[in-house]
Amino acid sequence: MTERYNIKETEIKWRKAWADADAFSVTENTDKPKYYVLEMFPYPSGRIHVGHVRNYTLGDVVARYKTAQGFNVMHPMGWDAFGLPAENAAIERGAHPNKWTHENIDAMKVQLKSMGLSIDWSREFATCDPEYYAHEQRMFIKFLEKGIAYRKEAIVNWDPVDNTVLANEQVIDGCGWRTGAPVERRKLNQWSLKITDYAEELLSCLDNLDRWPEKVRLMQSNWIGKSVGLQFKWNVVGRDGQIDVYTTRPDTLFGASFIALAPDHPMSAELAKGKEGFDAFIKQCQAAGTSEAAIEKAEKIGFDTALKATHPILGREVPIYIANFILMDYGTGAVFGVPAHDQRDCDFANKYGLPILPVVLPESGIEITSEAYTGEGKLANSQFLDGLSVEDAKAEIIKRCEESDTGFGTTQYRLRDWGISRQRYWGCPIPIIYCDDCGAVPVPDEQLPVTLPEDVTFDKPGNPLVHHATWKNCDCPKCGKAAQRETDTFDTFFESSWYQFRYCDSQNENLPTDKDKAAYWMPKDGGVDQYIGGVEHAVLHLLYARFFTKAMRDCGFVVSDEPFSGLFTQGMVTHETFKDENGKWIFPTDAIKNEAGEWVHAETGAPVTIGASIKMSKSKKNVIDPEEILETYGADAARLFILSDSPPERDLEWTESGIEGAWRFVNKAFGAITSMNLHQGDENACGDNAK
């Protein structure tokens, strides 16, 4: 048989050939159709992981395929370089975040290159460099002028472990998305972006994203959470106050049998003032957890204020309760309860002995006791609504309320504005100066960028910028008086929200990107042609980037409506897990089979148990190092295994036998080609000849 395929020699040869030929750099070329392939850029943690290998292999296949088809392909790479791990490294090891980050970038770039990717490295950037974040500061100031950015005192989600604020999107089950620590509620002055102004466009444009997974579109749609309904007032008997309620079922108004307020509704404390048991009730509400399980089990409980409200049409009086299942931050924080047609209201009514009044009946008729009827039907016991369908009744009652000026049809969104202030050092400084006389003053353009000071220490808890007097103290740009810089930095999702535009013109010193160049790669009706990454960003990065694109468009920076016209979400890479006899996770390399075929620890010989194949993670130790794989089997075998073992959208189970099989396959192919003497006298017949 012939010689074996020589990985090192071949890969080095072709990498050099590509570099010498500058094979993957592109410029705008209107003679060819363009194609923009992008994979979610990596955080420079220090080493690439298998997930990166899968992600960038998939993108590389698309890039090379489209190149072969004659497209002018842009396939860039950069670094999502701000973030907490750099600060943690500084605290733990005394490494400066900037040095640590750039060393990691250098190391990972070597690793990525060993994968044989067709990347245009001339467009590379790191988001932690002032050349990048300067443009963010300019855009932020433009957003301020346009009213897209604003400052408000708000109750925020505080992560007590990372000592910083989290966006709503970063809170999962009431816990921080990174730390898993229960979030606390704090009142802070925060910079926010008006993503809610774009709620309708973000929702309606989802319909045009036909090359996005249905799943992601649905998740975004649910996150935006649009509902259409009626908002109107109920009078409180014997008092001046009125209660504003919002409902998506105005058709059931005639079935209302109580009013319920959120415990933290401003009127709750007022109405319950001096009433026995109210404080205890509030405590009881707060004691209940916010986790899924706790909510699932939580009983509907209410506090009877002993006050009544008047039904706006019937004039009948219904009791006013304060109830634990009413949320202050949705709608108006107050509802009218219709036990017959809402399960929560039904549970509540049964508990407190309130009447159940059916007003929507199906053809067959029903009796409602403990189960609310939420289906279609005809209105009944509802005066002028009788006989109408649910849809028609909704429209009719909204019309009547608007005519009599007692209420109005309105649209609610679940989406909240994006709080972007973070109390961290390793992020983009927010370009604001606080002056006692002038208030919050944007840093003037000629003073931009506001760069991070290098000489910081991490010996005190919290943000080192707060303790850095020479950086923090400055003069007010307006009046010249002594003033202080904003010490908060942007949420790191800020950087990844617009980087797709920066690749179009990564060296531009004056603008985030050149509008014309960006319009070539990302025209109005289509952005990145194929974007590839993990599904975990479905409502974080992918929603922020869509919003940012529209905000940039409205500020005149770009023409695109949407950043990514095609999205592909790859599956995770999994691996078997191993535990020693004490139940502690061990690395797969430490588990071997002995002569008897039993799994034992490589060093101690003690028995080892094999667990399920789950997502690779350092804590479970079921990780493999891509560098070792690339060294041993080469880029072709690694890429072949990744592409052939499981469909790209599904989870990939990494196995040693799988990668060996791919390696044998590569050799068979090599043997077949060499035995046919195809490469004799023609070096280019073997290997990848992309250009």
Place this chain on the structure above:
RNA sequence: GCGGCCGUGGCGGAAUGGUAGACGCGCAAGACUAAGGAUCUUGUGGGAGUAAUCCUGUGGAGGUUCAAGUCCUCUCGGCCGCACCA
């Protein structure tokens, strides 16, 4: 609870409504070898048969069709997302 995705050999998984199981792993036999946990060749869904071949088979039950893994209805199982959202 609501919404979505997926069920095919021992395993990962192929298959524009048209020969089910490509390719890989594993397994078996053979070759080479001092040796094989390297490499190569051949075979490999299940059942019957020396064999040609036949029967059967895509979670389960129905249906549409000349033809169903694929389309429709119901059902069972697994995974994911959201969630007291009025």
